[in-house]
Amino acid sequence: MTVTPPTMQLTAGGTLYDRIGPEALAELVTRFYRLVAQDPDLAPIFPADLTETAEKQLAFLTGFLGGPPLYHERYGHPRLRARHLPHAITPTRGRAWLACMNAALRATPSIASEEAQELYAALTRVAAHMVNTPESALPEPLL
Numbered sequence: 001m002t003v004t005p006p007t008m009q010l011t012a013g014g015t016l017y018d019r020i021g022p023e024a025l026a027e028l029v030t031r032f033y034r035l036v037a038q039d040p041d042l043a044p045i046f047p048a049d050l051t052e053t054a055e056k057q058l059a060f061l062t063g064f065l066g067g068p069p070l071y072h073e074r075y076g077h078p079r080l081r082a083r084h085l086p087h088a089i090t091p092t093r094g095r096a097w098l099a100c101m102n103a104a105l106r107a108t109p110s111i112a113s114e115e116a117q118e119l120y121a122a123l124t125r126v127a128a129h130m131v132n133t134p135e136s137a138l139p140e141p142l143l
Contacts, residue, residue, distance in 0.1 A: 015066025016118055022067070024110040029058045032104035041096040045087045065119070081129060088133040098127050 013019040020028075033050045036042045046053060059070035060078055071078055101123055105116040 017065035017067030019115050020111055028104050028108045029054050031107050035100035039096050041093050084130050089130050090133050090135050094127045094131045
């Protein structure tokens, strides 16, 4: 499956990146990673310091939404699935990631509802593409 970015056709307001704007996108990423750090399903697969992770996410989203190709310039092709293979991404973790993104979108008032819905729809496809481990493959927690 290929992850397809949101429609990049220019509208009266420009690309989705243009319509959201770099400041609002940065706010979204900051809110998102605050939520990720607190999520019991996600925190174990992320580093304790999310600074670099958030920077990479912002660079990726900037290009993905039609802005400058920051991620490509800094890190090369995203190869999303390959870069995520070392981490056990289960359907539960995919849903938790989307729930954090949904909450972050709702908490970012500078992103209009229409753009938030468009971004969420695109990221739903990305999250599904990242799932690489069935639930049953995770070890049972120690009691």
